[in-house]
Amino acid sequence: MKKIVFLLSSLIFFSAGINAETLRILAEAGDEGTLTRAITQFEAANPGVTVEASYLGWDDFMATIKLKMADNNPPDLAHGNQGFTVDGTLIQNGLVISLEKYANQYGWKDLFAEGALSEFMWSEDGSIWGSGSLYGINPVAEDVIVFYNKSKLNALGLSVPNSFEDFENALAVSKDAGELPIILGGADGWPIIHVWGIIDGAFVDPNHTRGWIFDPKNFEFNTSSRMDAAKKLDDMAADGYFGTDSLGIGYDDANAMFINGEGVFNLTGTWMTAQLDEGMGENVGAFAMPTSGGHSVGGGGSFALPWHISSKASNPDLAAKFLAHLMSNDFVDDLMEVGRVPAQAPTISPTSNLQAEVIASSNALVGANAKTFYTDWATPGMYDVVTQELQKLIGGATSAEEFISAMAAESLN
Amino acid sequence: MNYKNKEKFIAHAIFLTGTIFVLYPFFSILFLALSEPGKRISGFTLPSGIYFDNFIKAWTGGSFNTGLLNSFIVVVFVVLITLICATLAAYAFEKLNIFGITPLFALLLIGLVLPYESIVISYYYSMRSLGLVNTHLSLILPQIGLSIPFSIFWLRASFKSIPKSLSEAAMIEGAGRWVILIKILLPQMIPALLTLTVLLFMWTWNEFLLALIMIQDEGMRTAPLALSYFAGNKRYGDPAITAAAAIWVALPVLIVYIFLQRRFISGMVTGAIKE
Amino acid sequence: MSNKNIYRPQSKFLYSSYLYIIPAFVFYILFVLFPLGDTLYTSFTEWNGISEKKWVGLDQYIKNLSDKKITSSIKHSFILIIFYSFLPIIIGLLIAGLMIRVKIRGMTTYRAILFLPQILSMIVVGISWRWIYAPKGPLNSGLDFFGLEDVSRAWLGSFDYSLMAVGLIGTWVMFGFTMILFIAGVQKIPIELYDAAKVDGAGAISEFFNVTLPNLRGEIIVALIFTVTLALRNFDLIYITTGGGPGTSTMIPSMFIYKKAFQMGQVGSASSLGIMLTLMIFTLVSLILITFRERK
Numbered sequence: 001m002k003k004i005v006f007l008l009s010s011l012i013f014f015s016a017g018i019n020a021e022t023l024r025i026l027a028e029a030g031d032e033g034t035l036t037r038a039i040t041q042f043e044a045a046n047p048g049v050t051v052e053a054s055y056l057g058w059d060d061f062m063a064t065i066k067l068k069m070a071d072n073n074p075p076d077l078a079h080g081n082q083g084f085t086v087d088g089t090l091i092q093n094g095l096v097i098s099l100e101k102y103a104n105q106y107g108w109k110d111l112f113a114e115g116a117l118s119e120f121m122w123s124e125d126g127s128i129w130g131s132g133s134l135y136g137i138n139p140v141a142e143d144v145i146v147f148y149n150k151s152k153l154n155a156l157g158l159s160v161p162n163s164f165e166d167f168e169n170a171l172a173v174s175k176d177a178g179e180l181p182i183i184l185g186g187a188d189g190w191p192i193i194h195v196w197g198i199i200d201g202a203f204v205d206p207n208h209t210r211g212w213i214f215d216p217k218n219f220e221f222n223t224s225s226r227m228d229a230a231k232k233l234d235d236m237a238a239d240g241y242f243g244t245d246s247l248g249i250g251y252d253d254a255n256a257m258f259i260n261g262e263g264v265f266n267l268t269g270t271w272m273t274a275q276l277d278e279g280m281g282e283n284v285g286a287f288a289m290p291t292s293g294g295h296s297v298g299g300g301g302s303f304a305l306p307w308h309i310s311s312k313a314s315n316p317d318l319a320a321k322f323l324a325h326l327m328s329n330d331f332v333d334d335l336m337e338v339g340r341v342p343a344q345a346p347t348i349s350p351t352s353n354l355q356a357e358v359i360a361s362s363n364a365l366v367g368a369n370a371k372t373f374y375t376d377w378a379t380p381g382m383y384d385v386v387t388q389e390l391q392k393l394i395g396g397a398t399s400a401e402e403f404i405s406a407m408a409a410e411s412l413n
Numbered sequence: 414m415n416y417k418n419k420e421k422f423i424a425h426a427i428f429l430t431g432t433i434f435v436l437y438p439f440f441s442i443l444f445l446a447l448s449e450p451g452k453r454i455s456g457f458t459l460p461s462g463i464y465f466d467n468f469i470k471a472w473t474g475g476s477f478n479t480g481l482l483n484s485f486i487v488v489v490f491v492v493l494i495t496l497i498c499a500t501l502a503a504y505a506f507e508k509l510n511i512f513g514i515t516p517l518f519a520l521l522l523i524g525l526v527l528p529y530e531s532i533v534i535s536y537y538y539s540m541r542s543l544g545l546v547n548t549h550l551s552l553i554l555p556q557i558g559l560s561i562p563f564s565i566f567w568l569r570a571s572f573k574s575i576p577k578s579l580s581e582a583a584m585i586e587g588a589g590r591w592v593i594l595i596k597i598l599l600p601q602m603i604p605a606l607l608t609l610t611v612l613l614f615m616w617t618w619n620e621f622l623l624a625l626i627m628i629q630d631e632g633m634r635t636a637p638l639a640l641s642y643f644a645g646n647k648r649y650g651d652p653a654i655t656a657a658a659a660i661w662v663a664l665p666v667l668i669v670y671i672f673l674q675r676r677f678i679s680g681m682v683t684g685a686i687k688e
Numbered sequence: 689m690s691n692k693n694i695y696r697p698q699s700k701f702l703y704s705s706y707l708y709i710i711p712a713f714v715f716y717i718l719f720v721l722f723p724l725g726d727t728l729y730t731s732f733t734e735w736n737g738i739s740e741k742k743w744v745g746l747d748q749y750i751k752n753l754s755d756k757k758i759t760s761s762i763k764h765s766f767i768l769i770i771f772y773s774f775l776p777i778i779i780g781l782l783i784a785g786l787m788i789r790v791k792i793r794g795m796t797t798y799r800a801i802l803f804l805p806q807i808l809s810m811i812v813v814g815i816s817w818r819w820i821y822a823p824k825g826p827l828n829s830g831l832d833f834f835g836l837e838d839v840s841r842a843w844l845g846s847f848d849y850s851l852m853a854v855g856l857i858g859t860w861v862m863f864g865f866t867m868i869l870f871i872a873g874v875q876k877i878p879i880e881l882y883d884a885a886k887v888d889g890a891g892a893i894s895e896f897f898n899v900t901l902p903n904l905r906g907e908i909i910v911a912l913i914f915t916v917t918l919a920l921r922n923f924d925l926i927y928i929t930t931g932g933g934p935g936t937s938t939m940i941p942s943m944f945i946y947k948k949a950f951q952m953g954q955v956g957s958a959s960s961l962g963i964m965l966t967l968m969i970f971t972l973v974s975l976i977l978i979t980f981r982e983r984k
Contacts, residue, residue: 072546502712524721
């Protein structure tokens with residue numbers, strides 16, 4: 001029995017042991033390439049510091065991040081997610097600290113236009129979003145745009161659409177030619193949010209969408225233009241533009257299939273740039289979705305996931321120093337090289353044709369002030385509601401009207 | 414074909430059908446795991462050759478070495494401590510004369526039926542306030558508590574089946590309770606204890622939900638948890654590698670099963686009846 | 689028979705005998721009874737897991753019962769009972785009925801294979817079946833091969849079929865267990881009972897209902913309790929195959945408990961759902977025991 005007690009206590013000891021000179025990071029897996037590079041540089045520049053990073057895939061990350069930050073021994077530095085669901089909860093419960101001090105020290109606010117960082121701003125009690133203190137930061141821009149298979153588009157005699165109506169025509173032509181118009185990994189739910197963001201952006205005034213996301217109780221969700229967008233998505237699904245199996249395909253599989261030549265269009269985020277580039281080379285292009293009528297562009301988009309410093313971090317200054325490294329001018333070109341889209345202007349030219357087109361699309365969205373974030377940011381329960389309702393809409397299990405009213409109802413929660 | 418042979422033929426046909434139904438998923442996942450890496454096979458085909466690359470990628474990419482080790486640590490403690498506690502209690506329940514034994518035994522019935530999915534919330538918050546989240550203990554302690562009711566029921570029935578005369582003889586000779594348990598009864602209990610060990614090993618090894626909520630560090634994950642994260646992680650979207658990972662996780666239980674399958678089956682079939 | 693002259697030693701009641709049960713009960717009380725009481729208490733509060741608990745009485749229960757998503761998740765659980773419990777038990781009973789007098793070779797091997805799904809982690813089972821049901825997986829390739837392209841689909845992504853698809857995994861896991869359980873039971877029934885029935889002119893069907901079924905009562909109770917509780921709990925399999933989707937078409941209470949407690953920060957509501965699930969299982973188990981108890 002004594003042995004057991006001894007072993008048990010040694011277990012506790014070993015599993016709770018931490019080193020003061022270690023920076024522990026928990027990140028969403030999409031950032032692995034970026035972080036690997038940053039960590040090597042940071043460790044070289046700061047002898048004696050070890051950075052330990054662990055990664056979780058999107059679903060697992062979002063499912064567990066709040067619990068992990070609420071632990072007695074949370075990671076020092078971790079991603080959150082914009083909105084009340086994750087960031088709001090983290091701030092309301094004092095689990096992460098304000099970055100104002102560090103933003104001033106390292107000049108982060110000067111890097112971007114006034115108001116550009118509002119998605120990272122919160123009141124001290126976490127009840128108001130969109131203004132207040134800076135609680136998160138990230139050097140990467142992530143926008144939802146349209147990737148397309150160049151040889152397929154050419155073979156179909158189509159060119160990059162100039163309006164949403166053009167795009168619809170391209171879908172019809174693709175379908176008639178026996179191609180899958182849009183590849184969609186709908187089994188995971190959240191990839192449909194990106195599709196919705198693009199179609200919503202083609203119809204709805206981006207200022208209204210952003211207003212609704214920051215303050216869903218006071219901005220009407222159910223507008224006539226939004227109803228048009230919902231009906232459009234409903235029709236697109238009914239016309240088979242997403243194929244018949246989209247709800248049985250995961251996001252990774254969908255992208256792998258796109259790389260292997262299935263699907264003409266792929267409506268997803270710029271975070272896929274490196275992977276698509278590697279898999280398809282010259283055969284993949286990208287554009288920002290033109291709006292209905294073609295006067296502007298639209299689509300979801302924001303900064304990448306906010307980095308937060310835990311309120312229990314043993315050395316918050318060290319964590320901030322690491323963030324400063326990520327945000328530094330020197331790191332912008334590294335971001336380019338690992339295939340990300342930096343939110344600051346890079347000094348080197350794009351490393352590939354696709355990256356050039358992605359950056360052009362991103363700039364077009366910024367220029368049109370058309371980045372509308374992501375629908376699921378609006379309320380704590382919105383992620384569940386919007387993913388479930390969009391799956392129903394795509395699967396023909398609900399109507400556009402029911403979708404809109406379910407979303408409007410959740411907006412008031 | 415006479416009547417008897419016809420019956421046998423039908424029986425074989427039924428069992429063969431069942432066997433194929435059971436084995437089909439195993440073989441399809443095995444074929445998938447052995448398929449050529451990077452090449453997406455489309456299901457109904459046999460693999461073009463045998464490749465072990467997927468197994469290597471799964472092993473190195475999913476940190477299954479630590480996953481298997483963590484699972485092993487948890488299993489050893491849960492099984493050992495449960496066996497000791499449950500043996501003592503079952504002995505007391507069956508062989509010792511204790512006042513108030515019936516209500517205590519009835520109390521154990523709750524644990525036998527209780528779905529632990531309902532109380533994991535409390536586990537999590539209790540462990541968090543004790544600072545034990547993300548430790549082996551947060552997996553070991555609750556699983557001992559959850560394993561105890563079944564183990565006591567199981568062992569009590571086994572104690573019952575030992576003829577009274579054995580312990581009576583010892584008692585006449587003046588042996589104490591402890592000596593009777595250790596020297597006289599335990600040797601008779603070895604088969605029952607072995608079966609129980611196998612069952613507890615299997616249940617603890619396969620436990621998932623508790624690990625899902627308690628463990629955050631990659632290095633602390635149990636094998637099933639590592640597998641679930643692996644299957645959900647973008648970096649390893651290749652189903653063939655996921656299939657190989659699933660085989661890694663199933664392997665330890667499978668190996669034990671191959672050697673001790675009678676114990677698994679009799680344990681679950683008769684164990685269930687006894688209660 | 690007993691000879692009163694023989695001294696039968698009785699273990700005396702000693703307080704120190706409690707020492708034998710204390711370790712087990714310490715674990716049992718700390719890690720089963722206390723968490724149950726704690727969950728019960730939390731179920732009467734509103735709590736986000738971090739702030740103070742606020743007593744709200746039965747509010748959470750009322751809210752849960754009027755939440756359509758939750759009531760439909762309970763309905764899904766009952767549909768799953770058909771697949772996890774009724775189907776395997778019917779299959780098991782029918783086959784056991786055929787096996788009354790038949791002893792075949794290779795039974796040990798059949799048994800070992802049929803029992804296999806029972807020993808595997810549901811995560812492993814789920815990953816295997818995710819592949820079987822995949823749009824380009826073995827099932828659809830098989831259907832296409834036989835010219836049934838119209839039937840093949842993304843099974844786990846279909847609003848109409850996903851619950852059934854998950855249910856059939858449950859059938860796959862369970863049917864070997866019920867078969868083995870019932871065959872073992874049937875072969876313990878004295879053959880004279882069947883011979884007597886035959887003398888009375890009973891056919892195969894009446895033999896099944898008059899001899900086989902009544903004598904398998906114990907096994908049927910066990911199979912029902914085991915399979916029904918698993919159908920109602922079932923977290924691992926749903927988590928790894930569908931996560932409750934598409935939409936909420938495979939959502940079940942245990943999945944909701946997890947989502948509410950650990951993703952949505954509604955710990956009070958999750959706890960009350962946990963207590964509801966516990967009560968459901970206790971009620972069903974009692975019903976099974978009452979329905980099938982020995983009639984005197």
